[in-house]
Each structure stands twice: as C-alpha cells, then as structure tokens.
Amino acid sequence: MRGLVLFDFGGTLDADGARWSIRFHAAYRAAGGKQSFAAFEKVFRESDRALGRFSGIEKLGFRAMIDAQAALLLARLPDGVALSQQNIADQFHSSTCAVVRRNETLLERLQQSYHLGVVSNFTGNLELCLQELGLMKYFSVVADSGRVGVTKPDARLFQHALTWPGLVATPAWMVGDNFESDIRPAAALGMSTAWLAPGNDKPPEAGIPTVRLQTLSELAAALDS
Numbered sequence: 001m002r003g004l005v006l007f008d009f010g011g012t013l014d015a016d017g018a019r020w021s022i023r024f025h026a027a028y029r030a031a032g033g034k035q036s037f038a039a040f041e042k043v044f045r046e047s048d049r050a051l052g053r054f055s056g057i058e059k060l061g062f063r064a065m066i067d068a069q070a071a072l073l074l075a076r077l078p079d080g081v082a083l084s085q086q087n088i089a090d091q092f093h094s095s096t097c098a099v100v101r102r103n104e105t106l107l108e109r110l111q112q113s114y115h116l117g118v119v120s121n122f123t124g125n126l127e128l129c130l131q132e133l134g135l136m137k138y139f140s141v142v143a144d145s146g147r148v149g150v151t152k153p154d155a156r157l158f159q160h161a162l163t164w165p166g167l168v169a170t171p172a173w174m175v176g177d178n179f180e181s182d183i184r185p186a187a188a189l190g191m192s193t194a195w196l197a198p199g200n201d202k203p204p205e206a207g208i209p210t211v212r213l214q215t216l217s218e219l220a221a222a223l224d225s
C-alpha cells in the first residue's frame with residue numbers, strides 16, 4: 001500500500017530551506033541593490049500582498065510570476081528604478097531550476113513507493129507553475145491555498161490533500177521548511193514530519209519533527225529508516 005508524502009513548495013521544493021525573501025534579496029544584491037535584508041524584507045512582504053491581488057495571477061506560470069514579483073519589488077525599492085528587473089528575475093529563476101532539476105531524482109524515486117502531493121500557501125497558479133517547472137507529473141494532489149481558500153497553518157489545507165480521492169494517507173508525511181506553518185500543524189494531525197532546516201535553529205517544540213533534513217536530497221534515506 002502506497003503512503004503519501006506531502007511537500008511545501010517555496011523553500012522546500014525550489015530551494016533548500018531558503019525563503020523567497022532571502023533568495024530575492026540575494027538576486028537584488030547581485031544586481032547592484034544596496035538595501036539591507038531587514039529593509040528589503042518589509043518591501044518584499046508588500047510585494048507578496050500585491051502579487052496576491054495581481055490581475056490574472058491565477059493564469060501566470062512560474063517565470064511570468066517571478067517577472068511580476070520582481071517588477072512589484074523594484075517599484076517599491078528606493079534604488080529599484082536603477083536596477084535590471086530581468087537580471088533579478090533571471091537569477092531567481094535559474095537558481096530555482098537548478099534545485100528543481102536536482103530534486104527530480106528524488107521525486108522520481110519516491111514516486112515508486114508513495115503518492116506525492118504539494119500543500120502550499122500560494123496564489124492559485126501553483127499547478128501551472130509546477131507544469132512549467134516539469135514537476136506536475138510527480139504529484140497526485142496539489143492543495144494551493146489560493147484555490148482551496150484556507151492557508152497554512154490551517155489544518156483544512158492539509159486535510160484537503162489527505163482526503164483526496166484515490167489516495168491512501170497512511171503513512172503520511174509532511175515535508176517543509178517552515179516549522180509553524182508546515183511542521184507543527186501536520187504533526188498535530190498525526191502525520192510524520194520532515195523539517196528542512198539547514199541552519200542551527202532548534203525545533204521550537206520537543207518531540208517534533210520526526211526527522212530533520214539539511215537538504216531535501218536526504219529525504220529518501222530518512223523515509224526508509
């Protein structure tokens with residue numbers, strides 16, 4: 001009987017535990033931007049909210065969405081007008097693609113023993129993005145908060161995937177980089193949890209996660225043990 005492994009998307013399938021704000025800041029600095037991460041992050045959160053309201057967002061593929069977010073960011077940054085939106089989007093996009101290609105080996109292998117799914121706080125266009133990145137073929141269910149109407153850590157977004165017709169959700173794993181929105185709620189639902197946390201942060205609660213990963217590539221061995 002095949003169990004189920006659910007993944008977060010941002011920071012989990014597209015990067016080893018680095019949030020989009022960190023990766024966009026790195027791309028912005030590489031393009032010549034001068035703002036500190038603290039100042040940048042505030043603007044990033046505004047751009048995230050603007051992206052959620054962006055007209056037609058539910059029809060944007062991955063590259064188009066990255067272009068849109070880079071434009072929203074630069075319009076809000078004091079040095080944004082002098083920087084190349086394309087350079088920033090290119091760097092973010094190519095670093096995503098490199099990690100995604102590496103993770104395909106893992107997904108291909110896991111798919112032989114598990115059903116796979118994604119549970120993500122996203123903007124309604126996650127399936128399109130997964131298609132464009134060549135990942136959609138691995139997943140039996142995609143719970144995109146922008147479509148389901150609830151966001152993690154709300155248990156209902158996990159349950160949307162856990163109760164998907166045709167899936168057997170035992171054993172069920174949740175894999176994610178955010179302790180509060182991925183790991184804690186999944187553990188509360190009785191799932192096993194894999195926390196992708198390459199830093200030295202201690203888990204905020206004893207007894208969870210089930211396993212801790214430095215890189216997503218370690219997941220296959222962790223599930224086997």
Ligand SMILES: [Mg+2]
Pocket residue numbers: 008009010011012176177178
């Ligand atoms: Mg994440």
